[in-house]
Amino acid sequence: MAFKYKSIEENDTSGPKKGEDKPQVKGRANWQNKAGSLDTESRRDSPIGVFDSGVGGLTVAREIIRQMPYEKLVYFGDTARVPYGSKSKDTIIRYSRQIYRFLMTKKVKAIVIACNTASAYALETLSLESSVPIIGVIHSGARAAVEATQNGRIGIIGTSGTVDSRIYPKTIKALKPDVEVIQKACPLLVPLVEEGLTHDSVTDEIISRYVNEIKQKYIDTLVMGCTHYPLLRSAIRRIMGDEVTLVNPAYETAIELRELLRSEKLLCDGQNEGGHSFYVSDLAERFRDFASSILPKEVEESIKIQIEEY
Numbered sequence: 001m002a003f004k005y006k007s008i009e010e011n012d013t014s015g016p017k018k019g020e021d022k023p024q025v026k027g028r029a030n031w032q033n034k035a036g037s038l039d040t041e042s043r044r045d046s047p048i049g050v051f052d053s054g055v056g057g058l059t060v061a062r063e064i065i066r067q068m069p070y071e072k073l074v075y076f077g078d079t080a081r082v083p084y085g086s087k088s089k090d091t092i093i094r095y096s097r098q099i100y101r102f103l104m105t106k107k108v109k110a111i112v113i114a115c116n117t118a119s120a121y122a123l124e125t126l127s128l129e130s131s132v133p134i135i136g137v138i139h140s141g142a143r144a145a146v147e148a149t150q151n152g153r154i155g156i157i158g159t160s161g162t163v164d165s166r167i168y169p170k171t172i173k174a175l176k177p178d179v180e181v182i183q184k185a186c187p188l189l190v191p192l193v194e195e196g197l198t199h200d201s202v203t204d205e206i207i208s209r210y211v212n213e214i215k216q217k218y219i220d221t222l223v224m225g226c227t228h229y230p231l232l233r234s235a236i237r238r239i240m241g242d243e244v245t246l247v248n249p250a251y252e253t254a255i256e257l258r259e260l261l262r263s264e265k266l267l268c269d270g271q272n273e274g275g276h277s278f279y280v281s282d283l284a285e286r287f288r289d290f291a292s293s294i295l296p297k298e299v300e301e302s303i304k305i306q307i308e309e310y
């Protein structure tokens with residue numbers, strides 16, 4: 001049986017408006033200020049919005065589906081504007097606001113920014129503006145790394161944007177100041193995954209070149225700080241060796257989301273499997289095929305939308 005979406009926040013006029021990208025205000029997240037004023041009972045059956053620059057966020061969606069099979073997802077992949085990893089903070093915030101507005105038209109009850117780069121650049125802004133709970137992937141990954149390390153030496157691999165933002169070192173050091181964090185941007189890995197070269201000697205060679213530098217720093221924990229990288233897990237594992245713990249923030253993010261939904265009384269306690277819908281800004285069929293190869297179930301449809309209109 002399919003869930004019927006209940007209408008939420010029909011008259012909600014908060015959140016970033018189109019053409020009115022307001023400057024961010026420091027303080028409490030907007031949705032926390034509104035907590036209690038919303039009808040949580042009716043929102044429980046609403047979907048969770050998940051977005052990424054493209055297909056990488058499907059690794060996060062996969063974990064959410066595994067851990068919360070009764071939840072419905074609305075996934076948006078910005079396939080027309082990928083990669084985010086080489087773009088400026090202003091651009092990523094503008095894109096993320098458009099996606100937020102799109103997801104809100106789908107009456108989502110919470111949003112997961114399933115992209116490290118967008119989490120690094122836009123989470124703070126969006127959480128001040130959002131009228132629903134919103135989380136990114138960085139905090140979960142950082143916390144898992146701090147818990148995993150024995151020798152206090154953590155490696156981070158990610159896009160240039162994520163590495164340049166220094167969000168992982170800052171978040172990790174805020175959790176545990178005496179930890180050393182060694183970062184390495186790996187810009188070629190996203191295109192290799194997008195090209196489907198996840199099991200290829202060329203990809204192995206490039207991973208080796210990237211990670212050798214941090215391997216020599218005797219890290220015992222490596223955060224796969226880009227949503228595409230868990231798709232390269234076996235190659236990264238082979239190259240790093242068994243003694244290094246690999247942290248996949250997707251897994252931890254799904255745990256954090258479940259806790260958040262539970263604490264906000266938004267966790268779906270239904271007995272039916274959640275239905276999911278997929279939207280992209282380009283190449284809908286290619287996305288659908290890719291998504292079908294990653295997710296536990298065949299994706300029947302992905303719909304192309306004009307994200308600039310939001």
Ligand code: DGL
Pocket residue numbers: 052053054056057082083084085086114115116117118159162190225226227228
């Ligand atoms: N999803 C992005 C991230 O996790 C990687 C792809 C991109 O550069 O857009 O950072």
